[in-house]
Amino acid sequence: MSLSMAAVFDHPVNATSKQELSSVLLQMTRHDVVTGDFKQTKSIKKLNRDFVSTGTFRISKTSGIVWKTQKPFPSELTVSDAGISERNVNGQVRVISSNDNPVFAQFSKTIQAVFSGNLSELETNFNIFCEKTSNGYTVGLVPREKAVQKVIANIVMDVSENLEKVVITDGEGSPVVYEFSNQKTSNENSAEQPGAP
Amino acid sequence: MKVWALVHIVLIVLGISVPWKLDSNLYSILPDFNEIQNVSEAENALSNRTMRNITVLVGHENFQVARKVAVSLDSLFKDDPSLTETRLFVDENTLGETRNFLFDHRYTIQGDDVRDALSSGNIESLKLSALQKIYGSFSMVNLNRLEEDPFLLGESSFENYMKNSPMTSTHFSLRDGVLAAQDSGATYVMWNAVLSESVSSMASDDHVIGRVNHVLDSLEKANSGLRIAASGAPFHSYESSKEAKSEIALISGVSIFLILLLLLYVYRSALPIAVTILTILLAVFTALAFTWFVFGNVHVFTFVFGTSVIGVSIDYSVHFFTNWKSGVRNIRTKIFKGLLLGFLTTEFSYIALTFANFPLLRQMAVFSIVGLLSSFLSITLLFHDVFERPRNVKVKNNSLSIKNLPVSIPKKFNKCYSKLPTWVVVLFFVFFVIALLPGLCSLKIHTDLSSLYSMSDKLKAGETLNRKLNNIGISPNYFIVEGDNEEEVLQREEVLASRLLRAEKKKQLKSYLAVSSFVPSLETQKKTFDDAQRLLASRDFLTEIGVQKDSLFVEGLKGGAKYVELKSLFSENSKMLPHSFRSLLEMLWIGAVGDSQGKKYYSAVFPLHVTENFDARQMAKNLPHVYAVNKMQNINASLTKISRISLTLVGLAYIVMFIILVVVYKFTDALRILRAPILASFFVASAFGYLNMEFNFFAIVGVILTLGIGIDYALFFREGGRQKSVTTLAIMLSAATTLISFGSLVCSAFIPVKTFGLAVLLGILCCFLLSPLSAKR
Numbered sequence: 001m002s003l004s005m006a007a008v009f010d011h012p013v014n015a016t017s018k019q020e021l022s023s024v025l026l027q028m029t030r031h032d033v034v035t036g037d038f039k040q041t042k043s044i045k046k047l048n049r050d051f052v053s054t055g056t057f058r059i060s061k062t063s064g065i066v067w068k069t070q071k072p073f074p075s076e077l078t079v080s081d082a083g084i085s086e087r088n089v090n091g092q093v094r095v096i097s098s099n100d101n102p103v104f105a106q107f108s109k110t111i112q113a114v115f116s117g118n119l120s121e122l123e124t125n126f127n128i129f130c131e132k133t134s135n136g137y138t139v140g141l142v143p144r145e146k147a148v149q150k151v152i153a154n155i156v157m158d159v160s161e162n163l164e165k166v167v168i169t170d171g172e173g174s175p176v177v178y179e180f181s182n183q184k185t186s187n188e189n190s191a192e193q194p195g196a197p
Numbered sequence: 198m199k200v201w202a203l204v205h206i207v208l209i210v211l212g213i214s215v216p217w218k219l220d221s222n223l224y225s226i227l228p229d230f231n232e233i234q235n236v237s238e239a240e241n242a243l244s245n246r247t248m249r250n251i252t253v254l255v256g257h258e259n260f261q262v263a264r265k266v267a268v269s270l271d272s273l274f275k276d277d278p279s280l281t282e283t284r285l286f287v288d289e290n291t292l293g294e295t296r297n298f299l300f301d302h303r304y305t306i307q308g309d310d311v312r313d314a315l316s317s318g319n320i321e322s323l324k325l326s327a328l329q330k331i332y333g334s335f336s337m338v339n340l341n342r343l344e345e346d347p348f349l350l351g352e353s354s355f356e357n358y359m360k361n362s363p364m365t366s367t368h369f370s371l372r373d374g375v376l377a378a379q380d381s382g383a384t385y386v387m388w389n390a391v392l393s394e395s396v397s398s399m400a401s402d403d404h405v406i407g408r409v410n411h412v413l414d415s416l417e418k419a420n421s422g423l424r425i426a427a428s429g430a431p432f433h434s435y436e437s438s439k440e441a442k443s444e445i446a447l448i449s450g451v452s453i454f455l456i457l458l459l460l461l462y463v464y465r466s467a468l469p470i471a472v473t474i475l476t477i478l479l480a481v482f483t484a485l486a487f488t489w490f491v492f493g494n495v496h497v498f499t500f501v502f503g504t505s506v507i508g509v510s511i512d513y514s515v516h517f518f519t520n521w522k523s524g525v526r527n528i529r530t531k532i533f534k535g536l537l538l539g540f541l542t543t544e545f546s547y548i549a550l551t552f553a554n555f556p557l558l559r560q561m562a563v564f565s566i567v568g569l570l571s572s573f574l575s576i577t578l579l580f581h582d583v584f585e586r587p588r589n590v591k592v593k594n595n596s597l598s599i600k601n602l603p604v605s606i607p608k609k610f611n612k613c614y615s616k617l618p619t620w621v622v623v624l625f626f627v628f629f630v631i632a633l634l635p636g637l638c639s640l641k642i643h644t645d646l647s648s649l650y651s652m653s654d655k656l657k658a659g660e661t662l663n664r665k666l667n668n669i670g671i672s673p674n675y676f677i678v679e680g681d682n683e684e685e686v687l688q689r690e691e692v693l694a695s696r697l698l699r700a701e702k703k704k705q706l707k708s709y710l711a712v713s714s715f716v717p718s719l720e721t722q723k724k725t726f727d728d729a730q731r732l733l734a735s736r737d738f739l740t741e742i743g744v745q746k747d748s749l750f751v752e753g754l755k756g757g758a759k760y761v762e763l764k765s766l767f768s769e770n771s772k773m774l775p776h777s778f779r780s781l782l783e784m785l786w787i788g789a790v791g792d793s794q795g796k797k798y799y800s801a802v803f804p805l806h807v808t809e810n811f812d813a814r815q816m817a818k819n820l821p822h823v824y825a826v827n828k829m830q831n832i833n834a835s836l837t838k839i840s841r842i843s844l845t846l847v848g849l850a851y852i853v854m855f856i857i858l859v860v861v862y863k864f865t866d867a868l869r870i871l872r873a874p875i876l877a878s879f880f881v882a883s884a885f886g887y888l889n890m891e892f893n894f895f896a897i898v899g900v901i902l903t904l905g906i907g908i909d910y911a912l913f914f915r916e917g918g919r920q921k922s923v924t925t926l927a928i929m930l931s932a933a934t935t936l937i938s939f940g941s942l943v944c945s946a947f948i949p950v951k952t953f954g955l956a957v958l959l960g961i962l963c964c965f966l967l968s969p970l971s972a973k974r
Contacts, residue, residue, distance in 0.1 A: 040334055046341045049743050053332040067334045075329050088329055111335055145371045146289040151337050171293075172341050178334075 008140035008156060013128040018119075021130045024137050025117035028159055031185035034059045036162075040069075041177045057180070059115050064108075079108050114141070114155060115163065126155070136160030201578040205483055208567060212486020215493065236677045236824045239790045239799035243677075244828075247784075249281075249392040251406075251429035252663050253413065256383035257422055264375055266416050266423060267386040273412055279396050279405035284389040286374050294775040299358055300342065300351030302759050304729040305722040308357030308714075309698065311350060312721070315728035320735045323348045331742060345749040347739050348732060361714040362781065366707075366805070368666045378666045383424050385666060392431055400439035406431050407439075426659035433652060437947075444945055452941040456934050460515075463603045463930060469518035476514055476575045484568035492560050499560045512909055512931035513539075513576045519927035521584055529581040535916035538861070539909035540573045542854045546905055549850035553842045555835070607925035614969040622970060629876065636883030644836035644893040647829055651948065670707065670806035673829060674813035677787070678800050679822040683763040686798045687718035693802055693823050696816050700804075707806035712785045715778060716761050726758040836894040847901055851875070854908070862915070869971045870915055874907030877964035881956050895949045899939075899956025906935060907964030911971035925969075932965040 013021065035058045042051040055069040064080025076087040084107070085095040113121035122128060122141060125148075129140035141155040150171040158165040162185075166178040253270065257263040271285040299306060307315075314322045327349045330338045338352045346352075359365055369376040369387055376387045396405060410432075413425050460470050488495050513536055520528040547569075550562035652660070676693060680686035690713040697709045717725070733754055739747050763786070774782075787799035804811060813825035851871065858867035878900045885892045910928050917924025939961070942954025 040332075042331070042340060044340045044343065047343060047744065051331050051340070051743075053334075069333060073325075073328045073332050075333050077334055079335070086329075086333075088325060090325070144373065146374070147287065147292060147371055150289065150293050170337065170339065172339065174341060 008129050008131045008138045009142070009154070011129050011131045011140075013130050017130050017132075018128075020132070021128075021137060021139065022119055024159055025119055028162060029061070029117050032061045032187045034162065034183055034185050036183035037181045038067075039177075039179045039181075041179075042174070043177070044174050045172075046174075061116065064112060065115055079111050081108070081112075084108050114157065114166065117159070117163070133158070135164075198578060198582045201574045204574055205479070205571065208483050208487045208571075211490040212483075212488075215490055236679065236799070236826065239677050239679070239787045239797075240826060240828065242790060242799075243787050243801050245394075248430040248434075249394070249396075251390050251392065251409070251427070251431050252667075253388045253390075253409070254385040254424075254426040254428075254659070254662060254666065255388060255416075256380070256385040256424035256426065257420065258383050260372065260377060260384040260386075262420060262423070263377070263384055263386045264373055266420055267375060267388050269416065270388055270412060274390060274405075274409065277405060277408075279393055281391045281393045285386075287371055287376060288776060289374075291775065291777050295358060295777050296339075296351070296355050298773070298775045298778065299354040300346065302761060303346060303350040303354050304726050304754065305758055305760055306354050306715075306717060307350065307725050308353070308360070311353050311357070312725055312728070315725060315731065318731055320731060323350075323732075324735070324738055324741075326353070327738075328742070343742065344739075344744050344746060345753055347742060347744055347750055350729075358715065361708065361710070362777070363669045363710060363805075364777075366668050366670065368668055380662060380666060385424075385426070385662070387666075396431075400435050400442060404435060406435035410435075426662040427656065428659040428663040432656055432659070436653060436656060437650075440946060444947070448941050448944055452937050455937050459930070459933060459937075463926070464518060464522050466522075469514070469521070472580075473511055473514040473518070476572055477511060479575065480568040480571040483571040484564045487567045488560060488564045491563055492556070495564070496557055496560055499557065499564050511934055512906065513572055514580075515930045515934065516913065516924075516927040517576050517580050517584070519930060520923055523923045523926075525923060526585075528585060529577055532913075532916075533577065535909075535913045536573065536577065538858075538912050538916075540569060541857070542850075542908045542912070543569055543905045545853055546847050546850040546901065549846040549853075550843060553839070553846060555839050555842065558839055558843060603926055604922065607922040607929060610929070611922065611925055611969070614972075626872075626876075633876075633879050633883040636886035637879065638886065639889070640882055640886040640892050642837065642840060642892045642897075643833075644840060644895075645833050645891065646836070647833075648891070648948075671710075671803050672706075672805070672807040672811070672813075674804065674807065674811070674825060674827045676802040676804075676813065676817060677824045677826055678802060679824070680798050683798055684719050686800050687713045687716070687763065688720060689820070689822055690800060690802060691718055691721060693817070693820060696820075697802070697804060700811060700816065703810075705808050705811040706804045709802060709804045710781075710785060711802040712763070712782060712800045715781055716763060719760060719762065722760050723758070726760075730754060840892075840894045840897040843897060843901055847904055851904070866915065866971075866973075870908065870911040873911040873964050873967040873971055874904050876967055877903055877907050877960045880963040881960045884959050885956075890952070893949075893952060895953040896956040899953045900960060902939075902957055903960025903964060906931075906961060907968070910964055910968035914968050914972040917972075928965070928968065932961060935961050936965075 011017070036056070038055060038057050040053045040055075043049075044051070053069050053073070054071050055067065057068070058066040060066075064078060064082075067077040067079070069075045069077075074089050078085045083096050085093055087093045109121060110125055112118070113125075119128075125145075126141035126143055129142070131138045131140075135158075137159045139157045139159055141157070143149050143152055143154075153169045153171055153173065155169075156167045157163060162183045163180060165180065167175050168178075169175045253267075255263050255267040255270065257266070267285055271283055274280055275283045277283075311323065314320070327347065330336050330349050330352060331340060331343075338349060342351065343349075367376075368378040368380075370378070372384075377384050378387070379385075390409075392405060400407065409427075413427065417423050417425055457470060460473075461467065464470070485495060485500070488499065516532050516536065517528055520532060525531060544566055547562040547565045551559050551566075553559060553562075678686050678689045678693065680689055690711050694709070694711055694713055697706065697711075700706055701708065713721075733751065736747050736750070739745075739750060744750075763782075785801050785803070787801060789796050789798055791797055804813070804816075813827065817823045817825040855867055855871055858870055861867075862870065881896070881900050881903060882892055885896055890896075910932065913924055913928050917927075936958060939954055939957035942950050943958055945951045945954060
């Protein structure tokens with residue numbers, strides 16, 4: 001995590017910043033659907049190695065998130081209120097329904113909350129920090145539960161008009177960086193097909 | 198007197214020569230099927246463990262209030278000596294511990310998918326799965342140990358654990374260090390506790406459940422809007438036994454008071470009452486001793502129902518003392534024939550029951566045979582010697598003054614019956630039988646114990662909410678697996694598990710809980726480790742994912758397998774086992790049962806969220822030492838079977854009685870004597886049909902009692918003659934004491950007791966009213 005990103009944790013959200021943050025998130029999520037490209041970088045400190053993958057995404061207010069990894073290994077992940085489904089390179093699909101598995105339902109809710117800027121949902125599970133930057137806001141999230149902190153130490157999001165970057169740092173300090181580009185917005189009735197930005 | 202003393206001494210000495218044991222195991226009432234007997238003890242051990250768990254859900258619309266109250270509750274009880282443990286806070290290290298443990302055992306503990314891939318040499322699928330975890334999104338897989346575990350088998354093992362763990366299906370999630378779930382606008386915090394083995398299930402003044410209830414009530418009053426949902430068997434046992442204690446005290450107190458008052462009023466002396474009570478106590482003790490000698494133990498059911506039957510012997514005593522009070526001389530000679538026939542007919546019923554293939558029924562029969570024999574001998578031998586002295590009795594007038602009622606009422610009663618013309622009696626019986634038919638047609642002979650227990654609304658709501666939020670979906674059908682050692686149990690579990698997996702694919706169940714899902718058999722672990730050696734040939738995969746050195750990976754595979762053995766699991770050095778693992782295994786592993794010679798090992802396998810298509814018996818079919826268990830269903834079926842067999846055997850006994858009565862009284866009179874108890878029994882059955890009540894085990898025991906007692910009334914009327922007021926008074930007193938003692942049970946809130954009481958009340962009342970028609974006309 002860069003120093004500038006770490007600095008956000010010196011700024012716990014207060015009444016004023018919360019109001020501003022709400023309006024920024026509201027602005028960010030004003031469209032029903034956001035599509036674009038992503039680049040994911042998993043940095044493993046111990047191995048001194050980065051695992052980079054790229055693909056496309058689609059975030060919809062109604063049907064959830066579709067995450068299509070294209071390189072180096074194609075796969076597809078759908079996260080919605082109904083649950084999580086994964087499709088691997090051989091086309092095999094693994095579905096975990098929210099009804100069958102409340103733990104995954106909670107995970108699915110949290111992921112959706114992070115990418116759709118659902119502040120009230122985020123507040124349930126995270127302590128929120130935020131800092132104004134030249135382009136918008138940097139939002140820091142620290143899980144309320146110590147047990148969860150052992151898996152996810154924190155999440156940092158760069159928000160301007162769109163969600164620009166998300167960094168998820170695990171319990172051992174290894175970050176996963178999601179960078180977004182070519183973002184397009186639309187409303188549900190005019191949106192493209194899922195996963196096809 | 199010598200004969201009386203000799204018989205009692207022999208029976209009692211035989212009984213006290215063996216160790217005494219009271220059996221309260223419901224399985225003992227089942228027939229002697231070997232398979233059931235084998236698992237009975239294991240099932241009991243499992244039940245005893247689960248029956249000690251309690252759960253309290255503390256809810257409030259404000260989570261912090263619910264949490265604060267749960268913390269108060271925990272702090273009040275965490276050091277309570279009646280509780281072995283309380284659980285509120287979740288250890289933050291639990292998941293990490295489990296993950297590390299499974300990483301260390303990644304080459305021995307794996308789920309089916311990985312085992313199959315290793316076994317078939319399908320290393321490509323393992324590579325693909327690892328690559329997807331490495332490059333895929335939102336997978337919180339720990340990649341820091343890729344050098345040691347490039348195929349991410351540690352993560353696969355952890356995923357398999359999570360898949361099989363009941364915690365994934367629960368609606369509870371971690372919040373502020375505790376487990377919380379939402380329902381109907383409130384957040385509930387879960388608090389669990391386990392009662393120590395020394396805590397009785399019966400309510401007492403300082404019972405821990407009583408104290409928990411008291412604290413919960415106070416917390417509810419102190420925190421407006423607080424919602425409490427308590428669940429667990431100890432709450433039910435406490436509530437039932439607390440109610441039972443006060444109810445039994447009230448019912449028995451009132452009925453004993455009424456009976457004593459009645460007997461005192463008639464006899465005007467405490468002597469007959471004291472002697473009668475002593476006779477019953479002696480009969481119960483003698484019966485108990487001999488039953489112990491024959492069976493090696495006495496079931497609590499035998500004691501309760503057998504004692505009731507022996508209580509019937511109060512009738513013999515009442516007959517004796519009513520004659521004694523009236524100044525009748527040579528009482529024994531006068532009442533002997535009636536008493537002997539009454540005694541023999543009742544004994545025949547119980548002798549017939551000894552042929553049933555139900556240990557409980559045989560035990561109840563032996564208990565009743567010996568108890569009644571003791572009473573009969575006491576009255577005909579002891580009473581004769583002690584009380585047969587001439588007494589001067591004043592002749593009373595026939596006025597209807599209160600003092601004279603014991604004389605005037607029987608006379609009036611006899612007069613009513615003697616005035617009835619024969620055609621009226623015939624017509625009455627015809628209509629009576631016709632009226633019984635619709636009720637008999639709608640009769641349902643069935644015992645369902647679950648329908649006989651009604652819990653309070655509060656407990657019911659607590660159980661429902663707990664089941665909904667925990668959502669584990671444990672079915673009443675489960676399996677008990679047996680083996681000569683731990684390894685054999687696990688191997689047999691794995692065979693069962695493969696069947697359960699097939700059923701899972703057919704959507705007959707969602708999943709199952711089994712020890713072997715978490716700790717496979719040593720055989721499977723060894724095979725997994727051997728198969729994993731194939732990974733060494735795919736070392737190039739490390740280069741593919743950018744891992745430079747393969748030494749750690751090779752060392753892990755060649756450096757000896759780390760097996761998990763159940764044998765050492767619960768020993769002191771099992772501290773290495775993660776807490777979450779240990780609690781799961783403690784729930785499922787029953788362990789060793791039996792003495793050193795016949796020691797066997799057992800575990801339980803629970804199918805979860807089963808559908809109607811799931812057939813546990815079919816699943817266990819042809820699997821030796823795997824038993825499908827449904828305790829409630831087994832008991833219900835057995836009680837229904839006991840009921841049917843009892844009725845059949847008593848029916849056969851009545852045929853034998855009929856033959857004897859034909860020899861003694863001729864055909865028509867024999868028919869008249871048996872008519873009253875038989876019609877009274879049909880009357881009870883018909884009444885249950887009309888009332889749309891299940892004619893269950895408890896009702897049938899009531900009918901058997903009616904058949905046993907009722908025939909005595911008819912015999913005494915036949916012997917004493919309807920005109921003899923002394924006999925009528927004795928029968929009236931007998932019927933009144935039976936109606937008061939058993940009839941009062943109708944007031945019980947406990948459905949089995951109420952049902953039994955209702956059957957006896959209706960049967961005895963009907964029999965008493967029909968019996969005078971058995972007298973000579």
